[in-house]
Amino acid sequence: xxxxxxxxxxGNLHSVHKAFESVSSDLSNPYNIVVTNDPKEIQSADKIVxxxxxxxxxxxxxxxxxxGLHASLQVSVLKNKVPFMGICVGMQLLADxxxxxxxxxxxxxxxxxxxxxxxxxxxxxxxxGWNEITFSDHKLxxxxxQGSDFYFVHSFYFQNQKSEHSxxxxxxxxxxxxxxxxENICGTQFxxxxxxxxxxxxxxxxxxxxx
Amino acid sequence: MLxxxxxxxxxxDNGRVVKGVNFIDLVDAGDPVEQAIIYNAEGADELxxxxxxxxxxxxxxxxxxVKKTAENCFIPLTVGGGVRNLDDISRLLxxxxxxxxxxxxxxxxxxLVAEAANKYGSSTIVIAVDAKETSAxxxxxxxxxxxxxxxxxxxxxxxxxxxxxxGEILLTSMDRDGTKSGFDNKLLKTVTSKVNVPVIASGGxxxxxxxxxxxxxxxASALLAASIFHFGEYSIGEVKRYLADNNIPVRI
Numbered sequence: 391x392x393x394x395x396x397x398x399x400x401g402n403l404h405s406v407h408k409a410f411e412s413v414s415s416d417l418s419n420p421y422n423i424v425v426t427n428d429p430k431e432i433q434s435a436d437k438i439v440x441x442x443x444x445x446x447x448x449x450x451x452x453x454x455x456x457x458g459l460h461a462s463l464q465v466s467v468l469k470n471k472v473p474f475m476g477i478c479v480g481m482q483l484l485a486d487x488x489x490x491x492x493x494x495x496x497x498x499x500x501x502x503x504x505x506x507x508x509x510x511x512x513x514x515x516x517x518x519g520w521n522e523i524t525f526s527d528h529k530l531x532x533x534x535x536q537g538s539d540f541y542f543v544h545s546f547y548f549q550n551q552k553s554e555h556s557x558x559x560x561x562x563x564x565x566x567x568x569x570x571x572x573e574n575i576c577g578t579q580f581x582x583x584x585x586x587x588x589x590x591x592x593x594x595x596x597x598x599x600x601x
Numbered sequence: 602m603l604x605x606x607x608x609x610x611x612x613x614d615n616g617r618v619v620k621g622v623n624f625i626d627l628v629d630a631g632d633p634v635e636q637a638i639i640y641n642a643e644g645a646d647e648l649x650x651x652x653x654x655x656x657x658x659x660x661x662x663x664x665x666x667v668k669k670t671a672e673n674c675f676i677p678l679t680v681g682g683g684v685r686n687l688d689d690i691s692r693l694l695x696x697x698x699x700x701x702x703x704x705x706x707x708x709x710x711x712x713l714v715a716e717a718a719n720k721y722g723s724s725t726i727v728i729a730v731d732a733k734e735t736s737a738x739x740x741x742x743x744x745x746x747x748x749x750x751x752x753x754x755x756x757x758x759x760x761x762x763x764x765x766x767x768g769e770i771l772l773t774s775m776d777r778d779g780t781k782s783g784f785d786n787k788l789l790k791t792v793t794s795k796v797n798v799p800v801i802a803s804g805g806x807x808x809x810x811x812x813x814x815x816x817x818x819x820x821a822s823a824l825l826a827a828s829i830f831h832f833g834e835y836s837i838g839e840v841k842r843y844l845a846d847n848n849i850p851v852r853i
Contacts, residue, residue, distance in 0.1 A: 404697045408672050444722030479722075513603075514799045514822055516724055516768055520604040520646055520852040539604060539852045541677060543724040543768070562603060584677050584699060586641070 393421040393597070394435035396480075398452040398459070402583065406441040406477060409583035413593040421597065429462035437597070438463070438472055441583075442479030446488040446504060446546065449479045450496065467499070471574045475596050481570060481577025482548050490546050500572045501551035507544075513562060516545045523568045523580070525558035530569065530576055532595045538588050540568070540580035548579065574601040604852045605816055606646035606823035607840055608679075608801065609830045611636060614653050616662030618831075634669040640830070641674040643837035646852055648674060649702075649825060652682030653746075664696045671697025681729055681771075690717055694725065702727035702771055705744040707762060708751060718766025727801075728767040730755060732788055733775040740788050747775045755788070756795050763798040770796065771825065774804040781807025781828070789819025801825050809835065809843045816849055 393414070395407055407425050414421045424431055432438065440463075442449045453459055466472040476484055485496040488504035496504070507517055520539040525531040540560075547566045550556045557576075558569035569578045576596070582589035612619040617631040637648050648670065652663045660683060667680055680693050681702030690701045701721075707714050707728055717726045731747045732740040732755045740755035759770050772792055774785035784802045793800045799822035802815040806826040815821045829835050841851045 402699065404695060405671060405675075405699055408697065409675050412672075412675070443724055445719070448719070511797070514797060516798070517603065518724070518769060518799050519606050519822065522602065543677075545723065581677075584675060586676050589675060 391419065391421050391436045392431075392434060393423045393437045393439065394432050395423065395425045395439045395441065396432070396453075396459070396463070397425045397427045398449065398456060400441045400443055400449065400452075400480075402441050402443045402478070402581070405581075406439065406583045409589065410439065410593055410597075413590050414597060416594075417597060427456045427459055429458035432459070432462045433466055435466065435472065438466060438474045440474070440476045440480035440483065442477060442481075442483065444479060446479060446482055446490040446496075447492060447494040450483060450494055453483075463497075467575060471601070473596070473599055473601055474575045476575075476577035477583070478544060478579060478581060481579055482546065484570065484575060484577055485548055488546065499575050500555050500570050500577075502555070503549050503551075504546050505549055506546050507562065507566065509562060509564070516543050517562045517566070518543045521560045521562065521580075523558045523560050525569065528557045528571060529599050529601075530557065530571065530592055530595050532591070534588060534591050540578075540582070540585040540588055542568075542580045544579060548577075602850045604646070604850045605821075605844065606801075607812075607837055607851065608647045608649050608823055608825045609640045609645050609837065610649040610651055610803075610825050610827045611831075612651050612653050612827065613663055613666060613682075615659050616666055619653065633666050634673065637670045638673050640837060641676055644841060644853065645676065645837050646823070647677040647679060649679045649681070652680070654683070657683065664692065667693060667696040667698050679727055681727070686713065687716060687720060690721060690725075694721060700725050700727050700768070702729045704729040704731065708742060708744050708753065708758075711761065711765065714762050714765040714767055718768070723766045723768040726767050727769050727771050728759075728762040729771040729773065730759060731773050731775050732785075734785070734788065738787065738791070740791070743775055747778070756792055759792050759796045759800075763796050767798060769799040769801060769822070771801045771803055777805025778803075780805055783807065783811040784815040784819055784821075786814055786818035789815060789821055793820040793822075799823065809840065812840060813844060813847050813849065816844070
């Protein structure tokens with residue numbers, strides 16, 4: 391089984407790669423993990439991970455600037471229904487539109503908008519650090535406990551158009567989407583690769599996920 | 602609820618820990634990777650390496666340390682010390698740092714903050730500020746490891762770097778650093794009440810109540826400490842239990 395981690399120059403690429411490699415090596419059949427932006431490798435992957443830190447528009451443009459990347463993702467994820475996980479901005483990119491530094495269109499795979507967190511003054515922005523989540527019944531959270539802590543760092547959040555696409559939330563102080571899922575497409579606002587043991591559970595569950 | 606973060610910091614010189622912990626089960630007490638693994642297992646919320654290697658020729662030793670740590674510790678890792686430009690940041694991120702802290706270079710060239718934040722994301726850029734009280738309730742930014750005074754007001758500077766895209770501020774009191782007499786909570790409160798990004802308190806921790814004061818009085822988002830952990834005076838777990846007993850939200 392092949393897992394492709396999409397390389398479009400995102401800063402957390404190394405961390406994501408190491409975490410997936412470490413969790414995968416504990417499986418009886420470890421994945422062959424490739425860090426790639428090659429459309430051919432992406433289309434032969436059995437699972438796809440899209441990491442992302444930085445500004446939404448920059449990430450989107452970096453993806454569009456790699457020839458064939460966006461198209462190959464669409465074929466794999468939308469047509470061939472390959473299980474996909476977006477992390478942080480990689481998850482926000484699934485939305486229709488983002489209002490971070492202007493207006494940018496997203497992939498439009500999960501309906502919703504990316505908006506700036508509005509919070510009272512004592513709540514610092516970015517929302518940075520460990521925060522607890524509440525999740526609904528989903529494979530991604532197998533063996534996780536309600537209220538367990540995950541590492542977040544973001545100033546914008548994914549406002550889902552349909553509540554059924556939000557599979558986990560956190561509070562800062564208003565409710566914020568912490569994870570999304572629609573069919574074979576999932577994403578986390580928090581960083582599983584930086585969330586210690588809880589994060590490893592999420593990665594493990596994604597590796598075992600058969601949507 | 603968002604938790605208050607406890608961040609142990611390791612000073613690294615030529616790839617070796619300065620003032621290392623004397624854990625009995627350590628094969629090599631001077632190996633920063635081994636210490637990082639212990640802090641990670643004890644429940645540290647993040648890790649911080651400060652490279653104090655004097656010669657830039659020897660800085661590559663740190664990259665190996667960063668790489669090995671990132672392969673073993675799956676919590677955020679901040680690396681600072683001698684970061685001068687975008688290439689330095691890029692290299693550290695490539696080797697596995699999650700955040701890079703910039704100190705003197707940001708004071709010398711404030712544009713670097715915006716350039717770095719735009720390129721790597723605000724979440725990646727920590728601005729380290731060394732502050733000293735030069736007259737009553739007036740703090741100035743110091744550079745070059747606290748040796749050089751500038752005429753820059755700390756609050757003004759923190760607001761400026763936050764506006765330019767710094768994701769958080771690592772605020773060290775030069776007056777308290779190494780004294781074990783507690784954080785400069787007046788400085789902390791002054792900055793945390795006026796700056797809208799998270800502030801990590803640093804400099805002066807000697808005991809558990811100092812940590813509590815940094816949160817209650819200084820209103821810091823995170824607490825950084827070196828020697829109390831290095832010398833095994835307190836474990837990360839003890840610190841967290843103490844804070845939890847005092848109704849501070851921490852990750853246990």
